[in-house]
Amino acid sequence: MHKKIVLTGDRPTGPLHLGHYVGSLKNRVILQETCQQFVMLADVQALTDNFHQPQKIRENILEVALDYLAVGIDSKKTTIFIQSLIRALPELTMYYLNFVTWNRLKHNPTVKQEIVQKNFGESVPAGFMIYPVSQTADITAFRADIVPVGDDQLPMIEQCNEIVRHFNRAYNTQVLVEAKAMVSRVPRLPGIDGKAKMSKSLGNAIYLSDPEDVIAKKVKGMYTDPNHLRVEDPGQVEGNPVFVYLDAFDPDQENLAEMKAHYQRGGLGDSVVKKRLNEVLQAELEPIRLRRQEFAKDPGAIMNLLLEGSDKASETADATLRDARKAMCLDYR
């Protein structure tokens, strides 16, 4: 039977945090047992809005790879690769660009939203505008069936499949495969400042690589219920980051339910809840941090592993490209 093929990855713009861990990394550790999984370090995509900071991307390739290995993504089960080493990808992107109009790109909801977020104004780099097409190359090159995404990324998958259908129709072929979005059911982890999203750029994240004391300090300073002023006041649990994190990480959900009830009727201080969260997070993150330190001792070995993964990924992508070129009458050799 055909093993499902998964494509996923990250932009190497900084180390990974708890939000990545809950939202995608844990899932990858599970998926690698049943699927053929490709995990991409998207350096080319990261450059589209960091093109003047190449050194940052370069450094974070290694940091993110360490995070992957530390959480248990296994390079024997998962092909971890560097996007810019896969020569088929830019070539497929060029061919796909013929199947999407300028106007369609401009109206992609995900892209529109990100243009606002990134404050590009009138100066949107063309490389950024076309990244949905570049993603289509990523997805189709590996003939991925499944692409794990957040629900804000659904328009990207729709655009990808549109291109797939146009290409297959134009060249009367079945070379390209439509992908299914696998939308994460895990609620998004808020930042430690209470903002809706944990993110590198907001500076409100707990990183997988954070040392014990940094985690403790971040937990201590976490935003909770701003109306929970005195211990005896009733506190709010919904949307309270400390409880959202406990929901996600506390193995003792029974005790957690009791704590929530206590907090809601009043009499439970934030510091007690935070103490519990610190215990829980330290227990979860310590083995990850230790494995990370172990892997970090030999960065050369990690890079070799990425190069090997990239060679393997290249073979797969080149096979797709070969078929696509044949369909396009570009099979000169």
Add this chain to the structure above:
Amino acid sequence: MHKKIVLTGDRPTGPLHLGHYVGSLKNRVILQETCQQFVMLADVQALTDNFHQPQKIRENILEVALDYLAVGIDSKKTTIFIQSLIRALPELTMYYLNFVTWNRLKHNPTVKQEIVQKNFGESVPAGFMIYPVSQTADITAFRADIVPVGDDQLPMIEQCNEIVRHFNRAYNTQVLVEAKAMVSRVPRLPGIDGKAKMSKSLGNAIYLSDPEDVIAKKVKGMYTDPNHLRVEDPGQVEGNPVFVYLDAFDPDQENLAEMKAHYQRGGLGDSVVKKRLNEVLQAELEPIRLRRQEFAKDPGAIMNLLLEGSDKASETADATLRDARKAMCLDYR
């Protein structure tokens, strides 16, 4: 001393005609003696507005290559190659796309004009919009000093050099070389129907591959001075396609001057002038046609020659890409 490097080429969308011959091919035969010349069969670019007709592009790769060889472009002196076989080109294109804004592309005068000509309306393929960036990859990959162009293409070279400067500044490098446009001083050859431009799409061209009788028939049917109704009427020489062609091709320019004077004062019939033009064109085109027929006997050998040229071109382009990637901190290996 550094030999000047020339990059030029054609979109393989149809066989080449007299306009190409006068405007560029003859020049290439001269340039190959003193420069390092790369001539590109731009199949990828041709696909941007012919993506649904890949077979047409494929067939014309061979036709155009035959035209090249027939006019005397020598594969030992000139590297003739197929664009889609040069893997560095799409990759460089992707990186360069970060250095040009969406708005800048939209306002490129050459692109704007061509969008109107090609009746794209609101449905401009993104692949077409970005072709100035793709051309920048073509030019810079070979570190071309000189790019022969028509004056309508000057904004393209300007855009190319803009990207070169941005890239070099951003990565603090001198990897990319600015190119100089070499604007043809040869006046554009009108169509046989008197329209300003000889072109495949207008169906008003004399092809290098046209047989003798087809040339004779096309010359006989040529548009001349519409007010030159009777032989004894004075006729107009300026802008009269028959005389424009004679200016370009007649080796006996003294006799031509006499014919012009005669035509202007009246008494010289169109048929006499056309007879002369037919003689001149047949003399020019016969050896080309014969060489073409000779080369056409072994299409396999021609394709091998293109593949060899493409390998050679790939080496050069890969060296540039390697330097560019190093500047971008993408030198993982």
